[in-house]
Amino acid sequence: MRAMVLDAPATPLKERVVPRPEPAAGQVLVEVAACAVCRTDLHVVDGELTQPKLPIIPGHEIVGRVVRAGHGVQGFAIGERVGIPWLGWTCGACPFCLGGQENLCPEARFTGYQIDGGYAEYAVADARYCFPISGGYADAEAAPLLCAGLIGYRALTMAGEGKRLGIYGFGAAAHIVAQVARHQGRRLFAVTRQGDAPAQAFARRLGCVWAGGAAEEPPEPLDAAIIFAPVGALVPAALRAVRPGGTVVCAGIHMSDIPSFPYDILWREKRLVSVANLTRQDGTAFLALAPQVPVVTEVEILPLAAANEALARLREGRLTGAAVLVPGLRPAARSA
Numbered sequence: 216m217r218a219m220v221l222d223a224p225a226t227p228l229k230e231r232v233v234p235r236p237e238p239a240a241g242q243v244l245v246e247v248a249a250c251a252v253c254r255t256d257l258h259v260v261d262g263e264l265t266q267p268k269l270p271i272i273p274g275h276e277i278v279g280r281v282v283r284a285g286h287g288v289q290g291f292a293i294g295e296r297v298g299i300p301w302l303g304w305t306c307g308a309c310p311f312c313l314g315g316q317e318n319l320c321p322e323a324r325f326t327g328y329q330i331d332g333g334y335a336e337y338a339v340a341d342a343r344y345c346f347p348i349s350g351g352y353a354d355a356e357a358a359p360l361l362c363a364g365l366i367g368y369r370a371l372t373m374a375g376e377g378k379r380l381g382i383y384g385f386g387a388a389a390h391i392v393a394q395v396a397r398h399q400g401r402r403l404f405a406v407t408r409q410g411d412a413p414a415q416a417f418a419r420r421l422g423c424v425w426a427g428g429a430a431e432e433p434p435e436p437l438d439a440a441i442i443f444a445p446v447g448a449l450v451p452a453a454l455r456a457v458r459p460g461g462t463v464v465c466a467g468i469h470m471s472d473i474p475s476f477p478y479d480i481l482w483r484e485k486r487l488v489s490v491a492n493l494t495r496q497d498g499t500a501f502l503a504l505a506p507q508v509p510v511v512t513e514v515e516i517l518p519l520a521a522a523n524e525a526l527a528r529l530r531e532g533r534l535t536g537a538a539v540l541v542p543g544l545r546p547a548a549r550s551a
């Protein structure tokens with residue numbers, strides 16, 4: 216099969232023909248129809264996440280169809296459409312797994328990081344961590360739901376019920392969370408890179424009542440803020456922007472160092488929390504909610520061989536919505 220492979224951190228992915236994987240007991244073999252590109256992939260490729268299996272095939276927002284099932288797989292039929300997310304395996308026996316926090320399992324393994332992922336024509340996955348993807352969404356439109364969507368949803372839940380919500384960094388996750396938050400009746404304030412007029416226009420188009428640059432402060436005190444951009448300097452900025460008792464949620468897996476800040480901006484019972492990974496319960500809840508909102512994903516479809524280009528544009532902030540790699544799309548036939 217064709218795959219885009221990372222041999223070493225901070226080197227470009229190589230397009231390569233590798234053996235098609237075989238499903239072990241409990242695994243499904245999935246023909247990849249679409250795999251969205253997540254900022255976490257960028258952190259793996261750039262070496263900011265330091266424990267990848269190498270070489271590794273990145274990609275953890277996978278939509279495809281089951282072509283074979285290993286011994287003992289239950290719940291998935293051949294030909295069924297499934298989604299493969301970031302959480303690929305947990306121990307099932309530690310206090311976190313037993314306490315409803317499998318996202319914090321110290322033995323957890325992750326798709327596209329310790330398990331080969333979806334920048335390929337096929338992938339294998341432990342069936343217990345896959346989700347059925349019912350109709351309504353095209354393959355490429357469903358792919359960003361699997362991380363941008365459901366980890367964004369976990370972050371939104373952690374932000375609490377407050378009506379005035381700040382969103383710091385307006386990319387793939389933000390564009391999905393904004394739709395859910397609007398559906399919940401919240402007022403949204405988007406903070407983008409300074410001077411990023413296209414991202415600000417995108418945020419306003421998705422219903423944000425205000426969109427501005429990182430040097431500006433939202434015009435009203437916020438009840439909560441979610442930081443999607445991997446920029447530590449946004450933490451004190453968001454703490455200043457939330458009201459007493461408000462919450463700041465850091466939603467990314469990696470962030471640059473947070474500059475020191477006066478205790479005064481945390482005082483008055485403001486809370487600063489992070490979101491790590493996902494549980495299967497998050498996935499089930501969000502995938503049921505998305506069509507009811509309905510969440511509409513804005514995707515740019517690219518051939519598999521364009522993975523390096525997609526990552527470069529994500530790194531530079533030159534993507535609107537989510538980039539999605541489609542192995543069946545040949546470079547000559549690319550769209551968008």
Ligand SMILES: [Zn+2]
Pocket residue numbers: 305306307308309310311312313317320321322323
């Ligand atoms: Zn565990």
Ligand SMILES: [Zn+2]
Pocket residue numbers: 253254255256275301362363
């Ligand atoms: Zn992700």
